[in-house]
Structure formats: structure tokens, C-alpha cells
Amino acid sequence: MDAPPTTTGTQPRGLQPETMAGASNESIELPMDQREVVFDCRELGVRYAGVRALRDVDLNIHRNTVTALIGPSGCGKSTFLRCLNRMNDLIPSAVVDGACLYHDEDLYGPQIDAIEVRKRIGMVFQKPNPFPKSIYDNVAFGPRVLGMKDGLDDRIEQALRRAALWDEVKDRLRQGALGLSGGQQQRLCIARALAVEPDVILMDEPCSALDPISTAAIEDLMTDLKSEYTVVIVTHNMQQAARVADMTAFFSVDQGETGTRCGVLIEVDSTEKIFTKPSNERTEAYVTGRFG
Amino acid sequence: MNGPTRTASVHATRAVERSLAGRRHRSLAASVFLVYLLFSTLVGLVALFVLLFTILRDGLPYLDPTLLANAPSANPALAGARPAIIASVMIALVLIATALPIAIATAVYLEEFAPKDRWWIRLIELNIQNLAAIPSIIFGILGLAFLVRGLGLGPVLLAGALILGLQMLPTVIISAREALRAVPDSVRQGGMALGATRLQVVWREVLPAAIPGIATGSILGLSRAIGETAPLLMVGAATFVSYNPGLLTQYTVLPILIYQWIKLPQADFQGLAAAAIIVLLAILITMNGFAIWMRNRYERKW
Numbered sequence: 317m318d319a320p321p322t323t324t325g326t327q328p329r330g331l332q333p334e335t336m337a338g339a340s341n342e343s344i345e346l347p348m349d350q351r352e353v354v355f356d357c358r359e360l361g362v363r364y365a366g367v368r369a370l371r372d373v374d375l376n377i378h379r380n381t382v383t384a385l386i387g388p389s390g391c392g393k394s395t396f397l398r399c400l401n402r403m404n405d406l407i408p409s410a411v412v413d414g415a416c417l418y419h420d421e422d423l424y425g426p427q428i429d430a431i432e433v434r435k436r437i438g439m440v441f442q443k444p445n446p447f448p449k450s451i452y453d454n455v456a457f458g459p460r461v462l463g464m465k466d467g468l469d470d471r472i473e474q475a476l477r478r479a480a481l482w483d484e485v486k487d488r489l490r491q492g493a494l495g496l497s498g499g500q501q502q503r504l505c506i507a508r509a510l511a512v513e514p515d516v517i518l519m520d521e522p523c524s525a526l527d528p529i530s531t532a533a534i535e536d537l538m539t540d541l542k543s544e545y546t547v548v549i550v551t552h553n554m555q556q557a558a559r560v561a562d563m564t565a566f567f568s569v570d571q572g573e574t575g576t577r578c579g580v581l582i583e584v585d586s587t588e589k590i591f592t593k594p595s596n597e598r599t600e601a602y603v604t605g606r607f608g
Numbered sequence: 609m610n611g612p613t614r615t616a617s618v619h620a621t622r623a624v625e626r627s628l629a630g631r632r633h634r635s636l637a638a639s640v641f642l643v644y645l646l647f648s649t650l651v652g653l654v655a656l657f658v659l660l661f662t663i664l665r666d667g668l669p670y671l672d673p674t675l676l677a678n679a680p681s682a683n684p685a686l687a688g689a690r691p692a693i694i695a696s697v698m699i700a701l702v703l704i705a706t707a708l709p710i711a712i713a714t715a716v717y718l719e720e721f722a723p724k725d726r727w728w729i730r731l732i733e734l735n736i737q738n739l740a741a742i743p744s745i746i747f748g749i750l751g752l753a754f755l756v757r758g759l760g761l762g763p764v765l766l767a768g769a770l771i772l773g774l775q776m777l778p779t780v781i782i783s784a785r786e787a788l789r790a791v792p793d794s795v796r797q798g799g800m801a802l803g804a805t806r807l808q809v810v811w812r813e814v815l816p817a818a819i820p821g822i823a824t825g826s827i828l829g830l831s832r833a834i835g836e837t838a839p840l841l842m843v844g845a846a847t848f849v850s851y852n853p854g855l856l857t858q859y860t861v862l863p864i865l866i867y868q869w870i871k872l873p874q875a876d877f878q879g880l881a882a883a884a885i886i887v888l889l890a891i892l893i894t895m896n897g898f899a900i901w902m903r904n905r906y907e908r909k910w
Contacts, residue, residue, distance in 0.1 A: 406800060408725070435803030445794035448817050457812065458802040505798070512802055 351378040354516060354546045355400060359414035362395050362404060370395050370579040373414070375565055382538055382547040384561030384587065386554060387602070391567040392579020393550045397518050399423075400548065401437035402430040435462060438509030442521040444501035446493035446508070451485050454493045454504055458512035471511055478544075479507035480537050499530020506537065510545075517541060519549040523556065535560050554603060557587060564590040566599045663889075667882030675883050679850040680865065684876030689884050692865040695853045696834055696891070699769040699861065703833055707773030708780065708826055715784035715822075720810045740778035747775040748842025756843050763844025765859040771843055772833040779832070783825025787818040820906035827899035831892045837863040862888045 355377040362370040370392035377383050377400075385393040395404065402423060404410040416423045423433055446454050455472045459465065472489075476482040481503040485496070493504055502522055509517055519538070523531040538547055538560045551557050557564050565584040569577050583596040594600045678688025714736075722729045751771030761767040791814050799809035846858045847868040853859035860868075862884060869881035 401801065403797070403801060406797065408723070431803055431805055434801055439801035441794060441797065441801075443794060445792075445798040447795060447798065447813050457799065458804070461799075461802065461804040461808050461812070508798075508802065 351380060353377070354379050354419065355548075356417040356420070357396075357399075357414070358417070360396070360399060360416050361413045362392070362399060363411045363413070364407065365409035367576070368578045373581045375581055375584055377546065377548060378563070379546050380542050380544075381562040382542050382549060382560050383563040383565065384557035385548065385550045385565050385567060386552075386557050387567035387579075387582075388569060389552075390577060390579065391569050393565075393567045394520050395579065396567070396581075397439075397520055397548060397550050400516070400518055401439055402433045403439065405430050435512060436514055437516040437518060438512065438514035439518045439520065440502070440505050440509055440522050443525050444498055444505050446496070446501050446504050448494055449492065450490045451493050451496070451504060452489040455508050455511045458508060462512055464512070472507075475507040475511035476504075478510050478541070479503045480533060480540075481507055497530070499526050499533060502526060502530065502534060503537065506534075510541075514545065516546045516548065519547065521550050521552060524552060531556070554591075558591050561587045563587060566590060566594070566596075566602060568598055568602065663882045663885050666879050667884075667886045670876075670879040670883035671886055675880065675887070680848055680868075681850070684874055684880060687869075687877070687880055689862065689865055689880075689887065691849045691851060691853055692860050692862045692884070693887065695765055695849075695859040696861045696888075698765060698853065698855070698859075699772060700830055700834055702766065702769035702855070703773050703776060703830055706770065707776050708830075710773075711777050711780035711826070711829075712784050712822060714777070715781050715788060716810060716815065718781075719785045719788040720806065720814065736778045736781055740782060743838075744775055744836060745838045745842060747771055748839030750774070751839060751843040761856075763846070763858060764856045765853050766855045768840045768843050768845055768859065768861075771839050772836060775836070775839060776829045776833045780826050780829040783829070784818070784822045787821025787825065788814060790821060791817045820902055824899045824903045827895050827902070831895040831899075834861075834895075835863060835888065835892060837861075837867065840864060862891075 353376050355375070357373050357375045357377075360370070360373040360375075361368065373396055375396075385397060387393050398404045399412055399416055400418075400423070404412060412424055418433070418437070422428070447457060452472060455475050456468055459468055459471055464471065473482060473486075476485065481500060484500060485504075493501065496504060502525075506517070506522075523534050526534065535556065538549065541547055542562075549557075549561065563584065564587040566582045567579055568582050570580050571577055583590065583594060583599045585594070589595075590599060591603050594603060674686070675688050676693065677690055678686055679691050680689070681687040718729070718733065724730075748771065751767060751774070755761050755767040755770055756763055795813050795817065796806075796809055799813050800806065804812075840861060841864065845864050846860050847864060849858055849860045851857070866881045866884045866888070869877045869884065872878075
């Protein structure tokens with residue numbers, strides 16, 4: 317793939333850490349729009365085996381923000397997330413239409429290699445899925461596969477530190493990853509994703525299988541990560557979206573006349589606005605618990 | 609208020625007691641059924657023990673270094689099974705070198721790469737299922753026609769090993785596919801999401817995770833091939849071989865040697881046959897034991 321303007325390694329990450337630090341505490345609306353657009357989705361839609369699961373998503377995702385995707389089950393928020401790193405390619409019947417520009421380059425363009433996309437756009441899954449090998453080898457998998465073999469030990473320590481796991485596992489890096497607790501496994505999966513120096517981290521309900529304490533640890537981590545990365549998170553938990561996200565996108569289900577159900581993007585705005593004065597009444601019904 | 613409530617609860621307690629007590633008295637039909645189940649289990653066990661007992665009784669006196677070290681001879685005091693044991697081991701090695709890699713590669717392709725919705729893939733799968741159910745003598749005929757005569761290999765060890773390999777393929781493919789299927793999809797997704805290619809994910813994660821299951825199936829397939837007789841009779845395994853076999857020489861294997869000895873009139877050869885059966889059993893039990901040990905040692909809970 318022709319390298320998009322921001323590639324891993326060549327450009328310093330966390331372009332505006334100073335503005336960010338102030339921004340996230342005070343007024344989050346203003347700097348949000350000024351930040352560089354990482355994803356620019358235009359009329360993005362997905363069909364599975366000819367059945368439309370998601371349509372007409374127009375959504376911008378900005379650099380160094382946490383964007384939450386919320387909505388009821390079946391609204392296509394996970395499907396949308398999987399469009400962003402072409403994980404939908406793994407489902408043979410899935411067809412994506414519309415455009416998804418990543419740094420102005422269409423991810424679904426003819427010259428784009430899905431493997432290259434996934435190197436830059438990492439993903440963390442709902443259920444922690446460490447490989448059945450040692451902690452060290454889990455984090456080393458990505459760098460080894462991508463040929464980043466120089467200073468592997470440092471790279472792994474860095475990734476584990478950034479995932480706030482280093483202190484807990486530094487003495488047992490060679491032990492099996494499946495022996496870790498659920499929350500530690502999930503942070504290991506985050507470390508594994510960070511080890512290949514991605515630009516974006518996608519998280520598909522990363523806390524739904526975790527206890528509250530582990531959840532809090534992962535949420536803190538997301539807030540830390542946004543100074544260096546762009547984070548997109550799917551969550552069922554509205555409190556979680558309110559706690560961690562700068563921007564929130566609300567998806568819902570449109571019922572067709574023939575009984576077909578299709579996910580749509582209803583509204584996207586700053587998290588504060590979505591939860592206090594949403595402009596769409598469907599969003600309001602959902603965030604206040606009256607689902608309609 | 610208190611009276612009726614207590615009465616009711618006493619009634620309830622009694623009802624519970626009655627229903628629990630009822631469990632102790634099995635109905636006649638249930639008892640008969642249980643006896644039948646026990647009897648059925650015993651049929652198999654008793655048959656096995658009688659077999660083991662007679663073989664050990666007849667064979668143990670003949671189980672000595674001569675049996676392992678000497679070649680077959682017309683003199684029972686000097687007769688041994690060395691060439692047959694060597695041939696059986698060589699066949700196992702040829703199978704490990706040829707059939708196993710092909711079977712595992714086939715399983716990996718079908719499970720991880722093949723477009724599953726294509727008709728020709730389904731045809732291949734159907735054929736593999738069917739091949740697993742084909743009588744071994746048919747494989748022998750195939751070997752005779754294509755390897756021994758068609759390719760002109762002659763009745764040599766390699767031909768026998770290859771035909772056993774062919775016969776072993778379907779069972780190993782099927783068990784290897786099951787082992788691969790047992791690796792959860794989350795492992796594949798996790799690898800792909802890191803920017804690895806499908807080949808890298810399969811090679812570095814899926815295959816290693818499936819190795820215990822694949823090894824178990826392979827060893828069971830191997831041990832079945834080692835005990836096989838019929839196809840080797842078809843492809844012309846000799847009955848009397850007094851030299852150490854090579855890949856391209858005549859050969860005999862343990863099961864055929866046993867068959868040969870049992871046919872001889874002298875009582876000593878019956879004993880030698882029993883001793884050879886003990887050797888064959890020992891080899892097979894060791895292999896199966898190793899398979900079970902592998903499975904328990906490396907079994908993973910996802």
C-alpha cells in the first residue's frame with residue numbers, strides 16, 4: 317500500500333500532547349474538531365450474504381481522542397468497528413460499500429493490502445484472547461511476524477509498561493499467558509497490540525468479560541493511551557462511554573417494512589452533548605434508558 | 609394460624625421423604641437393564657482377559673533375547689523375529705516421513721485455507737470420509753495394481769509402507785482436522801488483527817496449539833498401520849525373511865510372521881507366535897500410551 321501520510325515509526329506520535337492535556341480536562345468540544353481526522357467514513361455500509369447489516373455511516377474519527385460507539389444489540393457498532401481495520405474481510409460473505417478514508421486514503425481501495433491496514437490499526441477483542449504461550453511470546457508475536465526484531469526485549473517491556481501490566485508480570489515473562497487473570501489477559505492483549513506501534517487501537521467491548529476492578533484499570537489505560545494513539549471503543553455500557561470517551565457515536569436499528577433489521581448511525585457528537593442534550597430523540601431515549 | 613401451616617409443612621416434608629425413599633427401590637425393569645449393561649461390559653472385558661491370559665501363558669516361556677535377536681529358522685530353538693521387528697519399525701518410519709506430513713498438510717489446507725463453500729472442496733471432504741471406511745484389503749489390491757506392478761516396485765518394503773500410508777491418510781486427516789477445529793477462532797482473529805498473514809497465524813499459533821491433538825491422532829493411525837496384515841499380504845510381503853530388510857528388499861512384518869508361525873505344526877512355533885504377539889502388543893501399547901500421555905500433558909482448556 318502506498319504509505320499514508322502518517323505511518324508507524326516515521327513520525328513522532330502524540331502530535332499535540334500539550335494541547336491534549338489541557339483539552340481533556342476543560343472544554344473538550346473545541347480542540348476535538350481541530351484535531352487531525354484519522355478516519356473519514358462516507359456512506360459506509362456492510363452486507364452479510366446480501367443482507368444489509370449497516371448502512372450510510374458518515375463519521376469522522378479524530379486523532380488522540382477516545383471515540384465510543386454505543387447502541388443496542390444488533391445495531392452494527394461492532395460491524396462498523398471491524399470495517400476500520402478490515403477484519404470483516406475474514407468473513408467471506410461480508411461486503412463493504414461506501415468509503416472509509418484513513419488519512420485520506422480509502423481503506424477499501426484496490427491497491428490497499430488488508431495486512432498493512434491491520435499493522436497500523438490494532439484491535440482488542442471482547443473476550444481476552446492471548447495465545448497459548450508465554451507472556452513474552454504473546455507480546456513478541458506481532459514484532460516477530462512483522463520483522464521488527466531489533467531490541468525486542470525493550471519493545472516488549474515498553475508495550476507491557478504502556479499497558480500498565482509490566483509490574484505485575486516482569487518476574488514471570490516466560491510463564492504461560494493463560495495463567496493470568498481475565499483483566500491481566502486483556503491488558504496483555506492491549507500490550508500485544510501496542511507492541512507493533514499502531515496508529516489506532518480498536519476495542520470491541522474490551523471490558524464486558526471483566527470484573528469492575530479490571531474494568532477500571534482498562535478504562536484508566538484508555539485515557540492514558542489517547543495521548544499517543546487514537547482509540548475507538550465499542551461498549552454496551554453507557555457509563556463507560558461517559559467515563560472514557562471524548563466523542564460518542566450512537567448507533568441504532570432501523571426496522572424495514574419486510575422485517576429486515578439494519579444498523580444505522582443516529583448521531584455523533586461530544587460525549588458530554590450525547591449524554592446531556594442529544595439532538596436526536598432516539599439518542600435521548602436510549603441514553604435516558606427509555607429505549608425506542 | 610400456626611396449626612394449619614404446620615400441618616401443611618409436615619405433609620410437604622413427608623411427600624419429599626416419600627419421593628426420596630422411592631429412589632432406593634429400583635423397579636424390576638431398571639434392575640434388569642442395569643444387569644444387562646454390566647453383562648455387556650463384561651463380555652468385552654472377559655474376552656480381552658482370556659486372550660491376554662492365554663497369550664501370556666503360551667508366550668512368556670518363549671519370550672527371550674533369541675526372539676528379538678535371531679532371524680526366523682526352521683529350528684524353533686533358534687527362530688527369532690528380528691527381521692520382522694526391524695521391518696515393522698522401518699514401515700513406521702516411512703509412514704512418519706511420508707504419510708504424516710501429507711495428512712497434516714491436507715488437514716491444514718482443508719481446515720484453514722480451503723474455500724469451504726466450493727463444490728469441489730465438499731467433494732474432497734466426502735471422499736476422505738468414504739476412504740476412511742474402505743476395507744484394508746481394497747487398499748492392498750490398489751497397491752498391488754499401482755505400486756507393485758504398475759510402478760514396477762515389486763513386492764518390497766517401500767511398496768508395503770506406501771500402501772499402508774495411503775490407508776492411514778483419511779483417519780489422520782480427519783483427526784488432525786478435528787484438532788485444528790478445536791483451536792478457537794479468537795486465536796486466528798487475534799493474530800490477524802496484529803497484521804500477520806493467515807499463513808503466519810497458522811504456522812506460528814494454530815498449528816502449535818493443535819499439535820497435541822494431531823500427534824494423538826497420528827500415533828493411533830500409526831499403531832493401526834503397524835498391526836495391519838491384509839493389505840501387506842496383497843502386496844506380497846514375504847513370510848520367511850532371514851536377513852535384515854531394506855527399503856527395496858523383500859520383507860515380512862510382525863503380524864505376518866505371527867500368522868506364519870501359527871500355521872506351522874510344531875508346538876514350539878505356537879509358543880513363539882504367542883511371544884511375538886506379546887512383542888507386537890508391547891509396541892502398540894507403548895505407542896498408544898505415548899499418545900495418551902501427550903494428550904494429557906499438553907491438553908489445553910480454552
